[in-house]
Amino acid sequence: MPENEPWEYSLHIPNDLRAVTVSRRTLRLILTMHGLIRLVDVAELLATELVSNAVRHTKGPAALRVRWSPPGTLRIGAWDADPGPPEPPRPFGQAAEREDGRGLALVRACADVWGWQPLAREGSRGKYVWCELGAA
Template structure:
């Protein structure tokens, strides 16, 4: 049974493609421990796409954030140090033709809602790309 109290985890990661696997496995563990195993497969796909974009398309560190808001919303987000907006997702019909650029199209197709916003903190700039899944 999922938690009835809100919670949030943040995982700070280096600019290293191995961080994608670490993020995915951490997400699986967090969701399993909080009784949200039914969301794991889709959540892993979404987190993989968001973290991959953060690591592949920027040069600095990144972070994965996982937040649960009762009664049933899981928000997954990735922060990176690049303030440039993400490329708009390709039309889903075109995704099969592309070698790259499928990530946000998959996020748009699998999440209930997604978005991004710029961040500024302690003089550093960046962005936060997020998506949400409803547990029902």
């Protein structure tokens, strides 16, 4: 598929820390197959943080969603079953001093934009935390 065609993938994952590695490797394969290898390193870091938060801080299933929108925006998001907002990211210097709490600070520092939204569909509640990378 050429870079000027939109696409989207979703990977449903269990509440298991091993799902973080599966998500990261799946994302690498998707981006490589679509000729977006230049985005792999940063995208893997961002997906790792988003999926790790979804798995570590909630009790139910989660999902990784990856979407490419021409002319050059990659959106990476993680859904989880907890409708509560994510903890706001601390300033990066403060986050680096602690063992936990660095995830969204890294996302804020490395992504072009990030955000979250509550979700409710077919009786299921949760939230979707996402970030975007430009391909330029």
